[in-house]
Amino acid sequence: MNTHRVNDIVEEFHCNNGFSDLIIDTKKSAVHRKHETSRKEDEDQSRLPALEAAYTNILLHLGEDTHRAGLLRTPLRAAKAIQFLTKGYHETIDDILNNAIFDEDHDEMVIVKDIDMFSLCEHHLVPFFGKVHIGYIPNKKVVGLSKLVDIWRIILFLSVQERLTKQIAVGIYEALQPKGVAVVIEAAHMCMVMRGVQKMNSRTVTSAMLGVYLEDLKSREEFLTLSQRTEQKP
């Protein structure tokens, strides 16, 4: 594998996207993490009144009566909901994977597929959602399978599907240093379903490949075949 090439791709990704400290973090101590979590909870709390006021304003500009019973607590609820739906800003792939990486002499492909995902389209602030398939080829280290599923929690923020796909691949690559990482996302964009072109059944498929998946066609094909295969139910 051409390690330099992968490192260049990873570095370029950080430079172009400017959120290296968002998702790919250097190893942090547990105490540091706890401290950061409570600092971010305080930050969220302090931002609630402004968000609440903003939602009141939106409702007013939609011509709503913000004093009617059904809407009285809506701005606060909506403010808390948007904070939840963007809570990925506060967590990193390293936070999720780091405690469950262990030594294992396994060098065959591992695939976890059909992971439910939700995110918000940064153009229209509406959801896109679907499935993530993740494959990696270990390099003496494997990660707890449920931790890969947990990645759905940290991809809650404003994004576009292509960037998000690469972000997951780069995050796993940096945390696990495997021989290769492959990520595919298949998602429906509500901005194309509920408005715009109104295509109910359109799906967007994006992929990101790093390490051996970049150069070895067989590994890439094996991942794509296995991740797309629908199992027959007994």
Ligand SMILES: Nc1nc2c(ncn2[C@@H]2O[C@H](COP(=O)(O)OP(=O)(O)OP(=O)(O)O)[C@@H](O)[C@H]2O)c(=O)[nH]1
């Ligand atoms: N590449 C990419 N495009 C996206 C994603 N989410 C939304 N879009 C597109 O972003 C584009 C924004 O285009 P604009 O013309 O600026 O906005 P718009 O007038 O609201 O576009 P329409 O959605 O076509 O009505 C649209 O083509 C959307 O379909 C995404 O994750 N990736």
Ligand SMILES: [Zn+2]
């Ligand atoms: Zn959109």
